[in-house]
Amino acid sequence: MVKAKAKRSETIGQLHGAARLVRTALASRLNGHGFHAGQDGIMLALHAEDGQTPGQLAARLGVKPPTITKTINRLSAQGHLEKKPSSEDQRQSNVFLTETGREAIRDIEHAVKKTEKQALKDFDKKDRKALMKLLQRIEANLTDGASVDDHDDDGDELSVPLAIAASELSQAEQAADADKDV
Numbered sequence: 001m002v003k004a005k006a007k008r009s010e011t012i013g014q015l016h017g018a019a020r021l022v023r024t025a026l027a028s029r030l031n032g033h034g035f036h037a038g039q040d041g042i043m044l045a046l047h048a049e050d051g052q053t054p055g056q057l058a059a060r061l062g063v064k065p066p067t068i069t070k071t072i073n074r075l076s077a078q079g080h081l082e083k084k085p086s087s088e089d090q091r092q093s094n095v096f097l098t099e100t101g102r103e104a105i106r107d108i109e110h111a112v113k114k115t116e117k118q119a120l121k122d123f124d125k126k127d128r129k130a131l132m133k134l135l136q137r138i139e140a141n142l143t144d145g146a147s148v149d150d151h152d153d154d155g156d157e158l159s160v161p162l163a164i165a166a167s168e169l170s171q172a173e174q175a176a177d178a179d180k181d182v
Helices: 002-031 039-048 054-061 065-077 099-119 125-143 162-181
Strands: 081-085 093-097
Touching: 002 039, 002 099, 039 054, 039 065, 039 081, 039 093, 039 099, 054 065, 054 093, 065 081, 093 099
Parallel strands: none
Antiparallel strands: 081 093
């Protein structure tokens, strides 16, 4: 039983470490274009569907509304986004990419693509497909609405950082897929 628990911890640690390195490499590339970590997600989400509300963006990216608001304000100050009152509900606002923001998408997608290329440089197409399926399964396991207890089926305690690591890797993969659609 101890050996199985150690292997789970090793897997989670490896996943967490890989996610951290992907996040660090991407953040470094984005910083070269004047973006901070997390801003790319909002920009790419708006590129996919412009005019979302801050609440929709928060739900789509899995973050809290105050985080989105702060990031939207920063991106607006940089000239990448603009908020406009909703035509349907004056209490709401919609967020749109500016022309400057649309031009920056190419830089963001390039940074994501270079990071993915670096991270997966020795992976063939079969390995990439298998990794994507495994990451999607992890994400589904953690987001399918099932409650997670403090113990698994064997009664062993579960490790915590898996959801964060899976989400970060999945976001990098989704951003890379968005680049392929452009």
